[in-house]
Amino acid sequence: LDHSSLNEAETRYNIIDPLIDKAGWNLADRREVAFEVPVDGYDAAPMNGVTDYCMYRENGEVLAVIEAKRTRRDARVGKEQLKQYLDKITAKQSFRPYGFMTNGEDIWFWDSADYPERLVAGFFTKADLERLLHLKQNRIPLSEIKIKDSIVNRSYQVEAVRRIGEQIEKRKKRKALMVMATGTGKTRTTMALIDVFLRAKQAQKILFLADRDSLVDQALTKGFKEHIPNESRERIRTSLLNDKVERTKITGARILVSTLQTLELCYEQFSPGYFDLIVSDECHRSIYNKFSDILAYFDAVQIGLTATPAHFIDRNTFRFFECDGAAPAFLYTYD
Numbered sequence: 001l002d003h004s005s006l007n008e009a010e011t012r013y014n015i016i017d018p019l020i021d022k023a024g025w026n027l028a029d030r031r032e033v034a035f036e037v038p039v040d041g042y043d044a045a046p047m048n049g050v051t052d053y054c055m056y057r058e059n060g061e062v063l064a065v066i067e068a069k070r071t072r073r074d075a076r077v078g079k080e081q082l083k084q085y086l087d088k089i090t091a092k093q094s095f096r097p098y099g100f101m102t103n104g105e106d107i108w109f110w111d112s113a114d115y116p117e118r119l120v121a122g123f124f125t126k127a128d129l130e131r132l133l134h135l136k137q138n139r140i141p142l143s144e145i146k147i148k149d150s151i152v153n154r155s156y157q158v159e160a161v162r163r164i165g166e167q168i169e170k171r172k173k174r175k176a177l178m179v180m181a182t183g184t185g186k187t188r189t190t191m192a193l194i195d196v197f198l199r200a201k202q203a204q205k206i207l208f209l210a211d212r213d214s215l216v217d218q219a220l221t222k223g224f225k226e227h228i229p230n231e232s233r234e235r236i237r238t239s240l241l242n243d244k245v246e247r248t249k250i251t252g253a254r255i256l257v258s259t260l261q262t263l264e265l266c267y268e269q270f271s272p273g274y275f276d277l278i279v280s281d282e283c284h285r286s287i288y289n290k291f292s293d294i295l296a297y298f299d300a301v302q303i304g305l306t307a308t309p310a311h312f313i314d315r316n317t318f319r320f321f322e323c324d325g326a327a328p329a330f331l332y333t334y335d
Contacts, residue, residue, distance in 0.1 A: 006104075008070040012052065015104030016068055023123040023271060025055060032056055032126075039088045051085050055129070062089050063129045064098040075103040076117065079110075086112055095137065098129060109273075109299060111136075115172065121272040121297045128273035131204055135276065138201045142169050145200045151192040151227045156332050157185055161193045163330040168301055175302045176329035177321035182307040184332055187218060190279060190305060191227040194255075198231065203276035203301070208257040210281040211291075216257050219281070224255055231255050238265045260291045267294050275300040282306055292320065309333065 006014060017027055026032045037054045053066035065085050067078035082099045090096040099110035100123060109124070110117040111132075124132075142165035147158050160178055167176040180186045190208075197203040208223075210216045216235065224233045234253035238245050247266035250256065256275075278300045295302060304321045306313065310331055318326050 006071055008068060011070045011104045012068050015071070016053075016066070016102055019102075019104075019107070020053065020066075020123055024125045024127075025123070031060070039085045055126070057126075057130070061093045061095070062097045063126065063133070064100060064124075065089065066100040066102065066123075069101075069103045071104050073103055075101045075106045075108055079117070082110070083112060095133060098124075098132070118174070118299070120299045124273035124299075125271045128271055131276075132273070135201055135204065140200045140202075142196055142200050142202060145196045147192055148195060148227075151195060152185065152188050154185065157189045157192065160189050160330040160332065161196060164193055164303060165196065167329040173322050174300075175304070175321045177304045177306070177318065177323055178330045179306055179308070179310050179313070179328045180330070180332045181309075181334045186281075186305055186307060187223050188227065190219075190281075190303075191223050193303070194277065194279065195228050197277055197301075198228070198254075204254055205275045205277075206255045207275045207278045207298070207300070208255065208281070209260055209263065209278065210257075211260045212282075213259060215281050216259055219257055224257075228255070233257065236262055236266070238262055260294065263294055264291065267297055270298070272297055272299050274298070277301050277303070279303045279305065282308075295320075 020033065021027055032055070034054045034056070036050045036052065038050050051065045052068040054062050055064040055066070057063050065082060067082040069075055069078055078101055082101060086097055086099055096113050099112055101108040101110065101117065107120050107122060108117040109120045143162070147161050152158060152161070160180065164176045164178060167173050178189070180189065194206055197206070208216070208219050210219065220233065220235065224231065232253040233255040234248070234250060236250070236256055236258035237248045240246070245265045247269050275298055278295065278298055280295065280302065282305070302321070304317070310326060310328060315326070318328075321328070323329070
């Protein structure tokens with residue numbers, strides 16, 4: 001279907017509305033999603049500006065604003081306009097709303113107070129945005145959280161957790177790669193890192209991924225059950241229902257574990273904003289084959305783990321995890 005001839009109104013009706021609907025928003029309920037809302041409150045005169053879509057909380061505050069353009073235009077041409085809307089709405093309520101910019105083909109998510117805009121695979125659900133807002137309003141700096149010495153007590157393991165924290169927090173990166181030689185406590189270090197994210201209220205929904213059953217089982221038993229016992233955990237499984245792949249009904253567990261192969265069958269049943277933190281074990285084996293699509297689908301902080309010596313890791317893995325050249329965020333070698 002050729003979308004290039006659509007004007008902005010047609011783009012919204014034919015492409016953007018169904019994408020908002022897919023994220024679980026009720027377009028028929030004006031208390032949930034409203035169209036062409038004057039940001040000054042009353043008068044829709046052109047000089048005042050009109051948002052294309054406003055997404056609301058239950059209490060009537062604006063959670064997010066969507067700025068729409070026709071498909072032939074870059075979705076980000078409305079960025080300055082969107083910033084002005086966000087500024088005006090922020091002056092009237094207790095927090096700054098999130099922003100989306102889209103032309104129906106690309107969708108950019110903008111947490112304009114903290115980060116540049118970033119390309120996402122779809123709109124976020126209301127639950128996703130509420131959770132992101134809750135984390136933002138309650139977060140504690142990762143560096144202020146004491147690392148539990150009951151989980152890790154070796155200096156290099158503690159340093160690994162701090163280095164990853166610096167990469168995410170001080171350098172404002174969304175990805176980090178941790179390379180640790182086999183036998184140096186990679187699983188424990190990972191658990192200490194996840195524990196810090198949870199206690200800092202910088203993540204509520206965590207996904208642990210590996211490409212083998214044995215690694216997933218090890219994470220569940222020797223990892224989460226032993227070191228983060230108070231958090232609910234669940235393994236994602238799939239089954240066939242009327243020739244359609246269904247994932248396990250997730251009961252709201254905060255920590256989910258899965259093999260990449262299982263997630264490949266059902267990842268689109270989660271929203272792109274469902275997870276806050278994704279940890280991929282032995283990630284170098286999986287990044288640049290078909291599994292990179294899965295990781296790119298989710299908008300989460302992503303940590304890659306591997307025991308493979310750095311000089312054996314391909315450049316694509318370094319690029320995926322936003323490393324400087326071939327330098328991981330943390331490296332602990334065999335030597």
